[in-house]
Amino acid sequence: MNRSHVIRLNVTPEQDTYFRKACGVRRHAFNWALARWKEARSKGERVTMRGLRTEYNQIKGEQFPWVYETTKCAPEQAFADLGQAFANYWRMKREGAQPKLKRPRKDGEEAGFPRFKSKKKDRLRFYLANDKFSVDGHTLHVPKLGDVNMTEELRFQGKIMSATISSRAGWWFVSIAVEVKHEIPTHKGGSVGIDLGIKTLATLSNGEKFENQKHYRRNLARIQGLSKGLSRKVEGSQNWWKNAKKLAKAHYRVACQRQDLLHKMSTKVARAYALIGLEDLNVKGMLANHCLAQAVSDASFFEVKRQLLYKSEQYGGSVQLVDRWFPSSKTCHACGWVKEDLTLADRVWGCEQCGTVHDRDWNAAIMVEIEALRKVPDVAAVASSERTIACGAERSGPALGETVCCEAGTKVL
Ligand SMILES: [Zn+2]
Structure with a gap:
């Protein structure tokens, strides 16, 4: 490779x-x-x-x-x-x-x-x-x-x-x-589902959350100031080049902060899990929505996918993409009931059939994991031997009954 x-x-x-x-x-x-x-x-x-x-x-x-x-x-x-x-x-x-x-x-x-x-x-x-x-x-x-x-x-x-x-x-x-001559190791991890979002960058099906640090948003004032300065200078002049350099540095800083966070997250996940379920988001379509575009590009979903794909390959795992039309957010992972009228604003919702109260992102991540396991039955065999398979009640509470990963790659039972 x-x-x-x-x-x-x-x-x-x-x-x-x-x-x-x-x-x-x-x-x-x-x-x-x-x-x-x-x-x-x-x-x-x-x-x-x-x-x-x-x-x-x-x-x-x-x-x-x-x-x-x-x-x-x-x-x-x-x-x-x-x-x-x-x-x-x-x-x-x-x-x-x-x-x-x-x-x-x-x-x-x-x-x-x-x-x-x-x-x-x-x-x-x-x-x-x-x-x-x-x-x-x-x-x-x-x-x-x-x-x-x-x-x-x-x-x-x-x-x-x-x-x-x-x-x-x-x-x-x-x-x-x-x-690189690289012998792909046999991955000993289990499975995980990931829900990507704007409020929380990533929610794992084990309940772990990665905060969206909105790097661009935090640096926006400086970038806007420099952009304005650039537009007021004569294109190609000495001062224009100076300003352009400062603006490039500000953008570069944001890019580095973002990459740092994403690499830490993707390495941790790829090391710990053999099968990673990931929603195949329509990033291009989301970017076309003007209201969402900045938030989505700041979270850089596409880069998350790219990193997970190559890192899981390196650690001997695999990424299973879940169809973007799969109703992960609105299906109750405990009983399969679908809440048809779920809106984007509903962060927490209750299942009307079994009564479980769901954290929206967490439930979606668990559904993505279930769907990934359904698509890859042979990895499911590996994964299910390691843990009780995702089903309902015991998983909906904050106390997780299964493997907990502390240090990346180290499993604590
Ligand atoms: Zn239910």
Whole structure:
């Protein structure tokens, strides 16, 4: 399995310049190739990415001699990226999945068609093939540049596949992809259901809750102030760039706080449970709802799902996605009665058939677990040997009769 480790770099001013040049070369090659493609289209010719790359390599010495100042991976990857961008565009067109445009594009192209990369908007980034760099302790060796200091050592052992160097909020990072030889262990945990929400980020079927810390919300005032400052400055001026950098740092801070919380949660859950039931939420649909959008993106449900998927694989467990139409919130987990008129405002509700009083999120999490166990009967066998299967009365109280996980991965009976 491939794993990536993102490491911050301590760069000297010369190294900063080199990285910026390499990113510039990538952007230039991408834009050159797109312009050539459009030119060929207007003449009715057909060109391939391979053909464009050959043409670029023939003329670069004469027309763009500065590309030799950086690694040759920088322009090469641009052609692969453009090829991918075209592949995505044609796939969307074929499937009729092109995004809707609010107004026609200035360049007159259809939605999803590759765009020229702008100096202001493009994220600074370039690629290094695995034979073009090496890692030794805290040192990253880059061709025509030398040794760059990494703030951490590479965490994974294995064959190094590639690296991407990118800039974010004024820092440079390297993301190193490593093919890790990893024997997937047999997971000894039981099962769990997770209910994701805005009030509580995640509620587990064992009653554990992870608070939604609403990082973006808490930092909103500063971000809004900086955004306003940016919009009042002349685009591209010195002060504009200074302000843009501050804004990027503020956003980066929020992203780090959020990632920290999510990683701690997903690691804890993936270590402790062999089968994780998770509702397959329609995040895109929820983001389209303007009232919900900020809260939903702040809780980052999609990232929770992504982390749980790869971490449970690493620990030998599995994630069972539960259909988004499954009525997890309004079905009583004790007797199966469905409260049809449950609204979003009802945090606590009583079952009219068996009289159990439910915490909305907790009940949903238990229902998700039951549904996941129904879908994966063989894991159910493993899980049920470890615990009494979810059924009613003994689970509805706060005292949990089954396994309690204290430290991640350690089971206390
Ligand atoms: Zn009931």
